[in-house]
Amino acid sequence: WKVRWENELELADHVELAEFFRKTYGPTGVFNAKPFSGSQSWAGARPELRAIGYDSSGVAAHMGLLRRFIKVDGVDLLVAELGLYGVRPDLEGLGISHSIHALSPTLQELQVPF
Numbered sequence: 001w002k003v004r005w006e007n008e009l010e011l012a013d014h015v016e017l018a019e020f021f022r023k024t025y026g027p028t029g030v031f032n033a034k035p036f037s038g039s040q041s042w043a044g045a046r047p048e049l050r051a052i053g054y055d056s057s058g059v060a061a062h063m064g065l066l067r068r069f070i071k072v073d074g075v076d077l078l079v080a081e082l083g084l085y086g087v088r089p090d091l092e093g094l095g096i097s098h099s100i101h102a103l104s105p106t107l108q109e110l111q112v113p114f
Contacts, residue, residue, distance in 0.1 A: 001053045001061075001102035006046065017041035017052070020059040024086035047084055051103045053096065061087045061096050063103060067112060080112040 004013075018036045021043075026033035035043030047064030054060055064084035069076045082103075087096050 001051050001099065003049065003051050003103065003106050006048050006050065009041075009050070011039060014039045014041040016059055017050075017062065020062065020088065021084075021086060024088060027089065042084060045081075049106065050084075051100065051106075053099065053102075055091075057088070057090075059088065060091055061085075061100070063100055065103070065106075067110065078112055080107055080110065 009017075015038075018039050018041045021036040021041065022033045025036070042064070045066055047066050049065040051063045051065070052059060053062070062084060063082055066081045066083075068079055068081055070079055071077070085100075
């Protein structure tokens with residue numbers, strides 16, 4: 001796993017991620033893969049931080065992180081929205097999702113309680 005800030009990614013990284021998402025989300029419906037045309041590697045809100053798992057075939061898994069404030073009982077609370085998650089189809093069912101714990105130290109460093 002590599003944890004990368006969005007501004008550290010090069011165009012080639014976005015192209016590789018966009019292809020990963022088209023292949024990962026495409027089988028669930030054409031509409032789900034549509035946002036990832038060309039080199040766009042996000043749908044909706046763009047993540048500020050990404051955890052990207054690689055293997056010898058390229059991108060194996062991805063998780064995006066975006067910090068947000070939500071109001072709870074009148075108090076602003078910082079939270080991390082984790083999303084844009086995917087595992088390459090040939091790796092599904094192998095337990096790779098458990099390795100996302102690699103992001104835990106980053107969440108602690110960002111002081112995001114949730």
